[in-house]
Amino acid sequence: MFVSVPATSANLGPGFDSLGLAVDLRNQVELVPSRFFAVSIKGEGENNPRLKGNNLFVSIFNEHYRRLTQKRQNFKFTFYNQIPMSRGLGSSSAVIVSAISCAHEAAGVKVSKRRILNHALVYESHPDNITPAVMGGFNAAMVEKQKVFSQQKHLPDYLKAVVVIPNKPISTAKSRTTLPKSYSKENAVFNLSHTAVTVGAFFNEDWEMLRLATQDRFHQKVRMKMLPELFAVQKMAYDNGALMSTLSGSGSTFFNMVYDQDAKMLADKFKAEFSDFEIKILGFDNDGLVVER
Ligand SMILES: Nc1ncnc2c1ncn2[C@@H]1O[C@H](COP(=O)(O)OP(=O)(O)OP(=O)(O)O)[C@@H](O)[C@H]1O
Numbered sequence: 001m002f003v004s005v006p007a008t009s010a011n012l013g014p015g016f017d018s019l020g021l022a023v024d025l026r027n028q029v030e031l032v033p034s035r036f037f038a039v040s041i042k043g044e045g046e047n048n049p050r051l052k053g054n055n056l057f058v059s060i061f062n063e064h065y066r067r068l069t070q071k072r073q074n075f076k077f078t079f080y081n082q083i084p085m086s087r088g089l090g091s092s093s094a095v096i097v098s099a100i101s102c103a104h105e106a107a108g109v110k111v112s113k114r115r116i117l118n119h120a121l122v123y124e125s126h127p128d129n130i131t132p133a134v135m136g137g138f139n140a141a142m143v144e145k146q147k148v149f150s151q152q153k154h155l156p157d158y159l160k161a162v163v164v165i166p167n168k169p170i171s172t173a174k175s176r177t178t179l180p181k182s183y184s185k186e187n188a189v190f191n192l193s194h195t196a197v198t199v200g201a202f203f204n205e206d207w208e209m210l211r212l213a214t215q216d217r218f219h220q221k222v223r224m225k226m227l228p229e230l231f232a233v234q235k236m237a238y239d240n241g242a243l244m245s246t247l248s249g250s251g252s253t254f255f256n257m258v259y260d261q262d263a264k265m266l267a268d269k270f271k272a273e274f275s276d277f278e279i280k281i282l283g284f285d286n287d288g289l290v291v292e293r
């Protein structure tokens with residue numbers, strides 16, 4: 001059995017802890033019952049010995065498998081990872097969502113995507129990455145009484161993401177501690193109004209509106225100062241036709257959305273200027289969590 005989950009870009013500028021979308025880059029895990037516990041990793045993380053032991057996936061999987069079956073059973077897990085770790089592309093959400101889904105599959109218990117999402121909230125308290133990871137597409141999400149409520153919009157093929165992935169990781173947990181404890185009314189109204197128009201622009205496919213609407217006053221500047229080249233990345237994106245250019249999650253990746261025909265030109269400019277960073281052109285993912293039995 002295979003379970004796969006896409007990478008995600010969260011916040012999308014002003015929509016802190018609420019907005020996110022899924023891109024076409026996946027972590028896949030294969031699960032086979034086995035006499036002995038075994039982990040094999042291909043791709044991202046394959047040289048990280050910490051991931052071979054009791055990693056985040058295995059601990060969440062075991063917790064749910066035991067809850068569902070009251071049994072202990074060994075499995076062989078093979079991970080095919082494409083999502084870079086701690087770079088703001090939702091690697092932790094992909095792991096959390098795939099572990100919960102795999103545990104239900106292995107236990108033979110049917111489960112809806114909505115229920116998986118609500119379980120995922122226990123491990124990641126903000127819903128902006130886990131929601132597109134499960135549902136695919138663009139999502140606006142909120143939490144009420146420990147449940148996620150969200151609205152989804154599929155994204156068209158004629159839009160592409162050009163992602164700039166720095167060689168430096170940023171831990172979400174650590175980066176959240178650097179954010180202000182409170183915001184002025186003026187800045188709160190700024191982010192609230194820009195988030196509202198961003199959501200409207202996605203739903204109405206008014207892509208040109210995103211340039212103005214996706215500005216933020218809550219988190220981006222503070223975080224970008226940790227890697228000041230990101231200011232130049234954002235300027236280059238806007239100078240070369242980007243529809244939006246935002247810090248992806250807590251960083252360090254920068255997410256740039258463009259029309260298909262502008263993607264290669266922008267990617268080439270980034271490659272020429274930021275040779276230490278990885279540049280990828282990605283489509284959007286409208287499927288979210290996929291299980292293949
Ligand atoms: N493939 C993986 N296998 C096991 N654990 C992983 C994997 N990918 C990520 N993790 C865990 O998630 C942590 C990274 O989570 P973090 O929230 O800091 O980054 P992110 O999810 O990539 O970024 P963001 O939340 O900003 O999108 C890693 O330190 C590791 O514990």
Ligand SMILES: N[C@@H](CCO)C(=O)O
Pocket residue numbers: 010011016017018126128129172176219249250
């Ligand atoms: N909304 C989260 C996304 C990263 O997981 C943050 O900005 O910290």
